[in-house]
Every structure is written in C-alpha cells, then in structure tokens.
Amino acid sequence: MLLAIIAIGVVIVALLWDLVLPSVKTAVARHRARRAIIPGASYDPGRERRAEQRARQLLKSCVDDEEWGMYRDLGFIRVWGAMARAPRRGRLGSDDPRAGAPYAYLIYPHKPIVAYLPQTRELLNEYCVEFPDETRPYGSALLPDSDDVLAKWMALTGDERRLISTANMHLPGRQVDPKQVRRDLWRLGQWERERLRRTPQAPGEVAAP
Amino acid sequence: MKFLRMKPGHGEVLIAEGDVELAEDEELLIEEFRRQLDLGMWAAGPERTSAGRREARMVKAFEEIPRDAERVIFFPRAAGGA
Numbered sequence: 359m360l361l362a363i364i365a366i367g368v369v370i371v372a373l374l375w376d377l378v379l380p381s382v383k384t385a386v387a388r389h390r391a392r393r394a395i396i397p398g399a400s401y402d403p404g405r406e407r408r409a410e411q412r413a414r415q416l417l418k419s420c421v422d423d424e425e426w427g428m429y430r431d432l433g434f435i436r437v438w439g440a441m442a443r444a445p446r447r448g449r450l451g452s453d454d455p456r457a458g459a460p461y462a463y464l465i466y467p468h469k470p471i472v473a474y475l476p477q478t479r480e481l482l483n484e485y486c487v488e489f490p491d492e493t494r495p496y497g498s499a500l501l502p503d504s505d506d507v508l509a510k511w512m513a514l515t516g517d518e519r520r521l522i523s524t525a526n527m528h529l530p531g532r533q534v535d536p537k538q539v540r541r542d543l544w545r546l547g548q549w550e551r552e553r554l555r556r557t558p559q560a561p562g563e564v565a566a567p
Numbered sequence: 568m569k570f571l572r573m574k575p576g577h578g579e580v581l582i583a584e585g586d587v588e589l590a591e592d593e594e595l596l597i598e599e600f601r602r603q604l605d606l607g608m609w610a611a612g613p614e615r616t617s618a619g620r621r622e623a624r625m626v627k628a629f630e631e632i633p634r635d636a637e638r639v640i641f642f643p644r645a646a647g648g649a
Contacts, residue, residue, distance in 0.1 A: 405577070408578070409575075412577070416571070416573075416640075420623070422621045425621075486647060486648035486649060488647075488648040489643040489644070489646070490646060491574065492607075495574050495576060495577065496576030498576055501575050502575070502576075505573045505578065505642070508573075508642075511623070512625070513611070513645055515621075515622035516611050516622065516625035517625040521645055524647060525648070526647035526649070
C-alpha cells in the first residue's frame with residue numbers, strides 16, 4: 359500500500375515538474391537579467407546641459423562684456439566686419455556704392471552667419487559654416503551651442519577672410535528667415551539703446567534725448 | 568599656459584598645461600600643439616587689442632602664440648555647411 363502511494367506521488371511530481379519547469383526557468387532567467395550589469399556607457403540626460411553650461415562660461419570669458427550680454431539676452435552676437443570692403447551681394451556689381459560701407463555679421467548657434475549693413479539693415483549674405491568634430495566623442499559631431507558661437511567668433515575676429523572663404527555663401531533667406539533677422543536687428547537696436555541708458559554717465563555729460 | 572579643446576557633448580577639456588619658460592613644459596606643449604593641428608584642429612588665443620576690445624588670434628605654429636598667453640583654444644576646423 360505504502361509503495362503504491364509513493365509511486366503515485368512520484369508520478370504526480372514528475373507530471374507537475376514538466377508543467378512547472380518552463381515557468382521556473384523563465385523566472386530564473388528574468389531574475390538574472392534584472393540583476394545583470396550591462397556593460398557600456400549609459401545615457402546621461404544631463405550631459406548636454408552640463409556641456410552647454412561649460413561652453414557658456416568659456417564664451418563669457420573670451421568675448422567682450424557687451425557681446426556676452428548680447429548673447430545672453432538676445433541669443434546671438436554681432437561682430438563688425440574688418441575687411442576693407444563689405445562682402446558683395448551676388449547680384450550687385452563691384453561698383454555698387456554699398457561695397458565699401460561698414461558691415462557686420464550676426465552669429466547664431468548652429469545657423470549660418472548673416473552679413474548685413476548696419477546703416478540700412480540690408481541683409482547681404484548667409485555664410486554656412488560648421489565645425490564638425492568627426493571623432494564624435496559622445497556620438498555627435500556638433501559642438502554645444504555656445505562653443506559653436508565661440509568658434510565662429512574666434513574664426514571671424516581672428517581670420518575673417520579665411521572663414522568667409524571656407525564657408526558656403528548663399529543669398530539671404532536660404533536658411534535663416536529674413537523676417538527673423540530683421541526682427542533681431544530691431545531687438546538689437548532696442549537692446550543697445552537700453553544698455554546706453556543704463557550705463558552710468560561721467561559727471562557733466564548730458565544724456566542723449 | 569593652458570591648452571583647451573572644445574568637445575561635442577562635453578564642452579572644453581584641458582588637454583595640456585605648462586610653463587613656457589620651462590624647457591620641459593615647452594617641449595610638451597609644442598608636441599601637443601602639433602598633435603592637435605595634425606588631428607585637424609584650428610587653434611586660437613583670445614586677447615585684448617590696444618583699443619581694449621577682445622578678439623582672437625588664430626595661430627598656425629607654436630611660435631605664433633604670445634609667450635604671455637594664458638590659454639589656447641583648439642576647435643574643429645571650419646567646413647562649408649549646407
């Protein structure tokens with residue numbers, strides 16, 4: 359009798375084992391997978407933000423206070439052109455009277471550099487230029503925004519001709535909306551007036567109306 | 568003198584530092600300067616003009632760096648964009 363009960367028990371266990379074994383194996387595998395250490399660099403969502411903060415500090419330490427304020431408040435930097443002649447517009451001849459006028463550039467992060475005439479706010483050209491780092495240390499070849507602005511600023515103030523000759527020149531409006539640029543120039547004018555108003559005057563000096 | 572390099576996803580990285588008045592340091596800086604240019608970097612040093620404005624000096628050789636420069640910044644060479 360006892361032998362029969364034991365035999366029946368063994369058969370029941372054997373049958374249940376076949377049913378239970380796959381789910382036990384799956385559960386063990388899932389547990390191991392959860393506990394496993396995944397090799398390789400994990401994604402850090404704060405990396406880009408920290409990189410941009412570093413880049414902003416570097417930019418601030420390199421450019422003038424006025425240029426830094428401009429970038430902080432308006433999101434771009436104006437750099438005066440230093441070449442004897444303003445960049446020529448594609449459809450204008452070399453005898454155009456505007457060719458020798460003072461000119462300037464607007465530097466935006468990861469957008470073309472825009473050349474314009476400050477006196478008339480006429481847009482001259484877009485200069486498309488990039489600073490790709492092909493080593494892609496974190497999977498991207500793009501510098502942080504403020505590093506891109508600083509690279510353009512250094513290249514423009516250090517060797518304007520070289521940068522301009524490297525860039526691809528296009529007529530205004532190809533990538534940067536001319537309406538946006540004109541709005542930015544208006545904002546720049548307002549910003550400069552406000553800045554002048556705030557600047558403490560020397561004794562005896564009279565404020566402009 | 569410090570050598571800084573701009574890096575995507577990181578910001579600037581200090582790649583070398585030394586005193587140019589010490590021969591050993593200067594040699595190390597020259598070596599690193601050449602290495603960065605060989606990697607396709609441009610180098611520039613921020614400085615102040617006689618008029619008081621700040622601008623950059625692009626340098627193509629170590630000898631072009633002013634001896635009193637505090638830092639040189641390396642950044643990827645410019646390329647025409649789309």
